[in-house]
Amino acid sequence: MANHGAQADPVDVAVLGAGLCGLTAARELERAGRTVTVVDKGRGVGGRLATRRIGDARFDHGAQFFTQRGPDLAAFVQELEGAGLVREWCRGFNRSDGHPRYWVVGGMTALAKYLAADLADVRTGVEVRAVERTTDGWRLVADGAEVHAAAVLMTSPVPQTLALLDTGGVELDPGIRPPLERIDYDPAFALMVLLDGAGTVPDPGAVQFSASHPDPEHGPFSFVSDNAWKGLAAPSAITLHASAAWSTANWDRPDDELHAELLGAATRWFGDATVDESQLKRWRYAAPRTLWPERSCVGVDGATPLVLAGDAFDGPRIEGAYVSGRSGATAVLRGRTAGS
Ligand SMILES: Cc1cc2nc3c(=O)[nH]c(=O)nc-3n(C[C@H](O)[C@H](O)[C@H](O)COP(=O)(O)OP(=O)(O)OC[C@H]3O[C@@H](n4cnc5c(N)ncnc54)[C@H](O)[C@@H]3O)c2cc1C
Numbered sequence: 001m002a003n004h005g006a007q008a009d010p011v012d013v014a015v016l017g018a019g020l021c022g023l024t025a026a027r028e029l030e031r032a033g034r035t036v037t038v039v040d041k042g043r044g045v046g047g048r049l050a051t052r053r054i055g056d057a058r059f060d061h062g063a064q065f066f067t068q069r070g071p072d073l074a075a076f077v078q079e080l081e082g083a084g085l086v087r088e089w090c091r092g093f094n095r096s097d098g099h100p101r102y103w104v105v106g107g108m109t110a111l112a113k114y115l116a117a118d119l120a121d122v123r124t125g126v127e128v129r130a131v132e133r134t135t136d137g138w139r140l141v142a143d144g145a146e147v148h149a150a151a152v153l154m155t156s157p158v159p160q161t162l163a164l165l166d167t168g169g170v171e172l173d174p175g176i177r178p179p180l181e182r183i184d185y186d187p188a189f190a191l192m193v194l195l196d197g198a199g200t201v202p203d204p205g206a207v208q209f210s211a212s213h214p215d216p217e218h219g220p221f222s223f224v225s226d227n228a229w230k231g232l233a234a235p236s237a238i239t240l241h242a243s244a245a246w247s248t249a250n251w252d253r254p255d256d257e258l259h260a261e262l263l264g265a266a267t268r269w270f271g272d273a274t275v276d277e278s279q280l281k282r283w284r285y286a287a288p289r290t291l292w293p294e295r296s297c298v299g300v301d302g303a304t305p306l307v308l309a310g311d312a313f314d315g316p317r318i319e320g321a322y323v324s325g326r327s328g329a330t331a332v333l334r335g336r337t338a339g340s
Contacts, residue, residue, distance in 0.1 A: 205229025
């Protein structure tokens with residue numbers, strides 16, 4: 001993985017975003033013989049596949065696991081199992097629905113690193129400020145760097161994608177723009193708590209709450225997980241996600257106030273242990289609430305394709321991001337136009 005400055009030679013495809021969707025698409029495109037440059041503003045790859053180190057512990061603080069619901073993920077899961085990268089966690093945290101949930105050995109970021117390792121050109125720490133049309137394709141404009149490409153695949157959250165296209169003066173087809181503008185995301189807070197002793201999160205190391213969960217005491221949280229269960233920490237490193245409703249209602253409050261309130265609400269999971277350290281992370285675009293009405297990406301401009309993909313185009317989860325990435329790559333390869 002490298003950080004580069006300005007680029008002279010155009011590539012076949014520029015992929016914006018090194019989350020699961022962008023990395024999956026880039027892999028498909030390279031396998032099809034295309035030259036690809038992936039850019040991401042994050043310090044590393046992964047996007048919402050995020051693992052953070054605090055002391056000696058690692059915390060998954062974005063996605064915690066992924067579910068295989070449909071057949072699309074089967075071959076990928078088989079590959080990841082073969083590489084020793086994923087293990088089945090359970091088939092539902094509160095009650096089984098039959099669909100396997102997988103956790104990633106080494107933390108969720110390891111999945112992104114695995115995909116990025118085989119790609120020719122992944123640039124992190126590069127924030128794209130505008131996406132512009134050129135005479136023969138596209139230009140991604142970042143501070144001190146440009147990427148020129150015949151095609152571009154954008155996997156940033158849709159409101160950010162639209163802002164980048166607006167800044168670059170790109171006008172979208174009036175049939176596409178309104179449904180894209182309707183795509184909205186729920187925010188989420190993640191609280192990470194390092195304990196000096198064992199916490200009380202029960203087997204299998206996580207609890208998932210919903211409106212119908214029998215335990216009314218879950219307070220602001222929708223998911224509580226002890227990273228020790230994944231071998232990421234000892235004795236306990238707990239990630240607590242605030243629900244979409246709570247995060248939305250409290251989004252504008254200051255960090256220190258939220259941090260204190262969430263920490264206070266989390267004590268039931270600490271047992272006799274004491275808090276060594278805790279951190280709060282804001283995810284403004286945690287999960288798309290309104291999706292693109294068709295599956296699994298949208299392509300614009302057949303000659304020099306612009307394709308938009310990401311979990312908002314197939315489902316608010318890792319499986320959706322993966323399916324959309326593959327579909328986005330196919331759309332680029334076909335130069336598919338909107339609605340085709
Ligand atoms: C708190 C939380 C918990 C979750 N839990 C689960 C779970 O347990 N199971 C599950 O299946 N899913 C879960 N999800 C959802 C899952 O993480 C996402 O669906 C999936 O990771 C989305 O992948 P993506 O590639 O579409 O988007 P992202 O991972 O968001 O990738 C988009 C990338 O674009 C980059 N980017 C954006 N703008 C720019 C720019 N201007 N310049 C350069 N780069 C840019 C971003 O840095 C980012 O890396 C969770 C998400 C969150 C936040």
